[in-house]
Amino acid sequence: MKNIKKTIGLTLVLLITFFIFVLHLMPANVAVSIAKPYLPKQLSLGAVSGSIWQGSVSQVQFKDRNQTLVLNKLSWTLSATSLLTANLVADIKFGNIRQKEEYSGKGNIKFGLLSNELTVTNANLRAPITQLMAQANLPLPINAKGRVTVKVKEYQLGQPYCKALNADISTQQLQIQGLSGWFAIDEIAAKGKCKSGNITFAVNKENDLGLQLDIVLAAKNKLTVDGFIKPKANMPKDVHDAVKFLGRPDPQGRYKVSL
Numbered sequence: 001m002k003n004i005k006k007t008i009g010l011t012l013v014l015l016i017t018f019f020i021f022v023l024h025l026m027p028a029n030v031a032v033s034i035a036k037p038y039l040p041k042q043l044s045l046g047a048v049s050g051s052i053w054q055g056s057v058s059q060v061q062f063k064d065r066n067q068t069l070v071l072n073k074l075s076w077t078l079s080a081t082s083l084l085t086a087n088l089v090a091d092i093k094f095g096n097i098r099q100k101e102e103y104s105g106k107g108n109i110k111f112g113l114l115s116n117e118l119t120v121t122n123a124n125l126r127a128p129i130t131q132l133m134a135q136a137n138l139p140l141p142i143n144a145k146g147r148v149t150v151k152v153k154e155y156q157l158g159q160p161y162c163k164a165l166n167a168d169i170s171t172q173q174l175q176i177q178g179l180s181g182w183f184a185i186d187e188i189a190a191k192g193k194c195k196s197g198n199i200t201f202a203v204n205k206e207n208d209l210g211l212q213l214d215i216v217l218a219a220k221n222k223l224t225v226d227g228f229i230k231p232k233a234n235m236p237k238d239v240h241d242a243v244k245f246l247g248r249p250d251p252q253g254r255y256k257v258s259l
Contacts, residue, residue: 027052028055029049031052045061057073059071059072060094069103070103074093075092076092077090087110087112089110090108091107092108104126105125106123118156121153122153123150123151125151126147128145128146128147129145132148144175144176145182148169148170149170149172150167151167156194160198164194165199166192168191168192172187174186180238183235190213195216198218199217202214208234211229226258226259227257228255228257229246229254
């Protein structure tokens with residue numbers, strides 16, 4: 001009986017060792033080929049190189065209706081030791097920070113293999129405003145350029161979207177096109193939190209447009225924007241003329257914004 005237990009134990013150790021050895025040597029493109037039937041149909045991958053522990057994809061595309069998200073040069077580094085605690089920990093990086101017209105960023109992702117909990121920490125994401133504006137349903141036609149930066153200290157996946165969120169979002173080199181040309185807008189910043197599973201951002205820091213907004217992403221992709229806008233006196237006439245299309249100002253001279 002002891003010999004049988006010893007043999008079974010030794011066999012299990014050998015199988016586990018072999019499995020880890022195979023994973024360590026498995027090319028990333030082979031792993032992707034195996035996983036491809038289980039990936040979303042909207043997701044398409046470019047050339048895959050490296051191993052499953054440290055590899056890269058030349059391009060990742062995700063198409064949703066008429067919108068397409070493109071990430072260039074996505075790379076990852078997996079922590080092998082994290083598997084001992086039933087966690088999958090990876091450092092992710094994508095895009096080129098010098099290319100202002102493409103998405104870029106980096107961060108740490110942790111996924112519990114038993115708990116199914118997903119956590120993102122120390123993430124820094126950058127997005128071109130031109131692409132974001134093309135996907136937004138705004139009450140006024142606006143041409144803008146620049147970049148938005150999102151710094152995520154911590155995010156935990158929950159229902160419908162989050163369990164925890166500590167993030168900051170801000171604009172860089174924001175410019176808006178008016179009838180007389182392009183003009184610059186000072187930084188617009190917002191604080192991101194998680195409330196009852198919804199992702200919320202509050203714009204309350206002083207800015208050139210006098211924006212005060214509460215943005216909420218709720219279940220079923222329901223996005224609501226509620227607040228006011230009151231451009232500063234030094235803003236171009238184009239801005240002051242444009243906000244008049246929002247209706248009449250309140251006694252404080254603010255125009256209602258509701259989406």
